Amino acid sequence: MKIARWEHPVLAPDTHDGFVIDGRVVAFPDGLTVAAVLARGLAAAHELYARVQDAAGTPLTEVRLLAPVAPASIRDFVAFEEHVAGISAGVEGKSDVAPEWYQAPTFYFTNPHTVLGPDEQVSPPVTERLDFELELAMVIGAAEGIGQANLTAQDAASVIFGYTIMNDWSARDLQAREMKVRLGPAKGKDFGMSLGPWIVTADELAQYLDADGFLAIRAEVYVNDELIGEDLVSNMGWPLPELVAYASRNSRLVPGDVLGSGTVGGGGCLGELWGRNGSLTPPPLQTGDVVRMAIEGIGELSGAVGPQVTGPDLPAARPRPRARHRG
Numbered sequence: 001m002k003i004a005r006w007e008h009p010v011l012a013p014d015t016h017d018g019f020v021i022d023g024r025v026v027a028f029p030d031g032l033t034v035a036a037v038l039a040r041g042l043a044a045a046h047e048l049y050a051r052v053q054d055a056a057g058t059p060l061t062e063v064r065l066l067a068p069v070a071p072a073s074i075r076d077f078v079a080f081e082e083h084v085a086g087i088s089a090g091v092e093g094k095s096d097v098a099p100e101w102y103q104a105p106t107f108y109f110t111n112p113h114t115v116l117g118p119d120e121q122v123s124p125p126v127t128e129r130l131d132f133e134l135e136l137a138m139v140i141g142a143a144e145g146i147g148q149a150n151l152t153a154q155d156a157a158s159v160i161f162g163y164t165i166m167n168d169w170s171a172r173d174l175q176a177r178e179m180k181v182r183l184g185p186a187k188g189k190d191f192g193m194s195l196g197p198w199i200v201t202a203d204e205l206a207q208y209l210d211a212d213g214f215l216a217i218r219a220e221v222y223v224n225d226e227l228i229g230e231d232l233v234s235n236m237g238w239p240l241p242e243l244v245a246y247a248s249r250n251s252r253l254v255p256g257d258v259l260g261s262g263t264v265g266g267g268g269c270l271g272e273l274w275g276r277n278g279s280l281t282p283p284p285l286q287t288g289d290v291v292r293m294a295i296e297g298i299g300e301l302s303g304a305v306g307p308q309v310t311g312p313d314l315p316a317a318r319p320r321p322r323a324r325h326r327g
Contacts, residue, residue, distance in 0.1 A: 008062065013074070042161055065197050067115045072256035075257070076107055082133050082260065107259070108185060110168070111183075116192050117194070125187065125311060127174055130285040134219055135166040135262060138160050139164060139256075139258055159244065165291055166260045169192040204300075221291065224290055229267025233264065285305050
């Protein structure tokens with residue numbers, strides 16, 4: 001099943017939620033939303049699909065797709081060793097993967113309020129090193145009898161409702177400055193995260209699981225129709241359910257949470273290639289560039305780069321006396 005959100009630019013400008021079936025969109029019955037369907041779980045979604053699969057719907061070509069989920073939160077992992085090695089070459093001058101990377105699938109939280117949909121233009125900050133990141137994203141749903149915290153890998157697999165494509169837009173120069181303060185990435189990332197074109201339910205991709213439980217689907221990224229990077233998602237360091245289990249450790253996941261796989265290797269972002277090439281080759285993204293991502297079994301997600309946005313100036317930190325008492 002494919003699940004989407006959309007607008008009809010003429011008939012009804014409101015947001016609609018439902019299924020994509022044979023080239024048409026069909027709204028969920030009973031006015032349900034994607035959030036409500038995720039909270040019911042995958043088995044309930046199949047029951048809804050059976051109720052509407054023969055409905056007339058609206059041709060997909062007549063609607064504008066939106067991000068398929070309004071995330072409750074977004075965690076983004078760094079689970080591909082090749083990506084880490086390439087990025088470190090650009091940042092530190094040598095290709096290196098810290099021993100700590102192998103110990104656990106590290107992630108960061110990013111902004112759920114700047115999510116973009118298919119073909120939606122990103123408005124980056126002022127940056128000289130604008131980049132993309134090609135990722136698979138997991139969308140969390142409910143599963144009967146399974147909680148939300150301290151999941152085992154087996155239980156974690158059951159709460160992966162489906163998958164979509166993620167483009168984690170990145171301003172690498174801002175990111176590098178921030179992370180010298182031992183925090184971040186923040187402003188290097190939180191201006192835009194593209195998701196889409198829809199959620200493909202987990203059962204649809206089960207055929208691609210290899211003998212070790214890794215999802216062996218092909219991922220590609222193009223800039224202005226030139227192939228820049230390609231990889232198999234199965235080249236990540238941990239199977240996807242183990243990422244979910246780690247995210248739930250001493251914490252909790254809820255339906256609607258989105259978890260990114262991390263950037264694939266093989267040129268899944270420009271930053272990796274800059275590190276390997278020792279130069280800004282291929283060049284950073286510019287206004288007007290179109291980034292198109294394709295992941296096997298899911299589809300394609302495109303987004304254009306819009307003009308850079310200048311934020312209001314803020315002063316640097318002021319020297320302070322470090323007095324411990326007033327006056």
